[in-house]
Structure formats: structure tokens, C-alpha cells
Amino acid sequence: MKKRIKDIPKEDRPRERFIKLGPSALSNAELLAVILGKGSKEKDVLQLASEVLNILEKDPEKATLDTLTNIKGIGQAKAIQIKAAFELAKRLLIKDGLRITSARQLFQLNMDITGMRQECLALITVDGSGKFIKRRILTKGSLNKTIIHPREIFFYAIEDGAYGIFLIHNHPSGELTPSQEDIKITQRVAEAGKILGIYLLDHLIVSRKGFFSFKEQGLLNGHSDSQT
Incomplete structure (x- = not known):
């Protein structure tokens, strides 16, 4: 109570x-x-x-x-x-083009999903200098049960004229360790991005306990970039 x-x-x-x-x-x-x-x-x-x-x-x-x-x-x-x-x-x-420069900043921009009771996937698109273009909530529900197809992600990225994207999803349990499904999804999106020339710059798992950055942990086999 x-x-x-x-x-x-x-x-x-x-x-x-x-x-x-x-x-x-x-x-x-x-x-x-x-x-x-x-x-x-x-x-x-x-x-x-x-x-x-x-x-x-x-x-x-x-x-x-x-x-x-x-x-x-x-x-x-x-x-x-x-x-x-x-x-x-x-x-x-x-205002004046927010530039995303770190995983912690990315976490702070997505604090609203840390307390959600169901898994939620957010997409942020940025231009070539890392300036924020748009944020969208793409899916709600378990990522293990919901098919996250790169086609949907990159449809919005192309629509925004984006150079790169950030993925952020929450773990309602509070556990920040990525599942095997999380890793597979990340690799699949990163590979699709390399083909399209729209790069996955980072993927964050977030909860009220903090965040896990795929890039910081060396689990992102996408574009090598210094923006985050």
C-alpha cells in the first residue's frame, strides 16, 4: 500500500x-x-x-x-x-537542434518508459551531426513475442531523412542484462542499417535501476561512430 x-x-x-x-x-x-x-x-x-x-x-x-x-x-x-x-x-x-552525445543523455531522454509495466520500444532518429530529429514509440508488449522487423524501423528513419538511429527499450523487471533475443534483434537492425546507410548508433535497455548500452559494452556490430 x-x-x-x-x-x-x-x-x-x-x-x-x-x-x-x-x-x-x-x-x-x-x-x-x-x-x-x-x-x-x-x-x-x-x-x-x-x-x-x-x-x-x-x-x-x-x-x-x-x-x-x-x-x-x-x-x-x-x-x-x-x-x-x-x-x-x-x-x-x-531547441536549436538537441545533439545526442552520450548513452547517459539518451537514457535521460527516455526516462518516461523506465517505469512502464510492459516492454516498450522507442526509436530516435538523428541527422549526420547527431542532432535530434524525432522520437517515436514503435511497439508495446514483450520484445520476445513481438516481431521487430527492421523494415518498420527504417521506414521511419527514411521518412525523417535520418543518418542514424537509436533504439531504446525498457525491462519492466528492472533487470538490465540483455536477453539473447535482445542481442539478435540488435544485430539484425545493425546489419540492415549498414546496407541502407542508416546506422544503428546505440541500443539502450532501460529501467528504474539505470541503463545498459550495447555500444558501451561492445555488443554493437554496426557503424563505428563517436557520437555516443
Whole structure:
């Protein structure tokens, strides 16, 4: 059972932890609680934040104003506040061409899928200098059961005029070690990329525990590049 915010010592509450430790120390629910500010009569701010996150983690694109206001305790003002915060964050990330330079940066750009209860595959396309073009969620469900065909991945890469791609998928179990299927999929995409001249620059496995980079671990037999 989750603790209500009134049962949490004041120094351990989101706003106080933010002041003391900085934003990186807070969970996604705590960060959203800080944005919301306060809860409703029926629910405290952490409970509201958790309910909103359940929607955002399933499909951020479907978190419309109508969907958010269907949550008891989230009125139009709070829903607008949430949508505005996410839109601002998105615009700042791509302002003047965000350049992806490290696996850790890639992990930070995909924190939203670390807590998802099902496996999810994200695709990021970049240009020749490593500048961010677009991010998409391609699949949801176990990668071991879902066929990840390079054709779908590179369809979007070609559409974006991309030089390279990054793949990111989460392990809901928290385990960061790649499975044999993960390795096979990565090798297959890397080989297809070499033929097309659109290179797989890295593949990250992510969870709330951190990340595993195929490139950093020498498991990426694709294009040799210094961007990450």
C-alpha cells in the first residue's frame, strides 16, 4: 500500500526533497507532484500524480485534456498545467537542434518508459551531426513475442531523412542484462542499417535501476561512430 503524503515525514516530501537534493533525486511521480502543487479533498498530490503517470506511461500522446480531466481531482486548470509543462520540456529539448552525445543523455531522454509495466520500444532518429530529429514509440508488449522487423524501423528513419538511429527499450523487471533475443534483434537492425546507410548508433535497455548500452559494452556490430 502506497503511503499518503501526510504520513511521509515533512523532510521526505517531494518539495522538500527537491530543495535538498535537486530534481534528479526525485521519482517521476514526485516531480509531477511538485508540478501539481496540491491534491484534492479525496486524494493527496502523490496519489493524483501516480494516476496521471499511469496514463502518461501507457501512451503520452493519448494524455489529452479530456483524458486527464476524467481523473477525479484533476480539473481543467491542472490538466492544462500538466500539458503545458510537457510541451515546454519537449520544445526545450529540441531547441536549436538537441545533439545526442552520450548513452547517459539518451537514457535521460527516455526516462518516461523506465517505469512502464510492459516492454516498450522507442526509436530516435538523428541527422549526420547527431542532432535530434524525432522520437517515436514503435511497439508495446514483450520484445520476445513481438516481431521487430527492421523494415518498420527504417521506414521511419527514411521518412525523417535520418543518418542514424537509436533504439531504446525498457525491462519492466528492472533487470538490465540483455536477453539473447535482445542481442539478435540488435544485430539484425545493425546489419540492415549498414546496407541502407542508416546506422544503428546505440541500443539502450532501460529501467528504474539505470541503463545498459550495447555500444558501451561492445555488443554493437554496426557503424563505428563517436557520437555516443
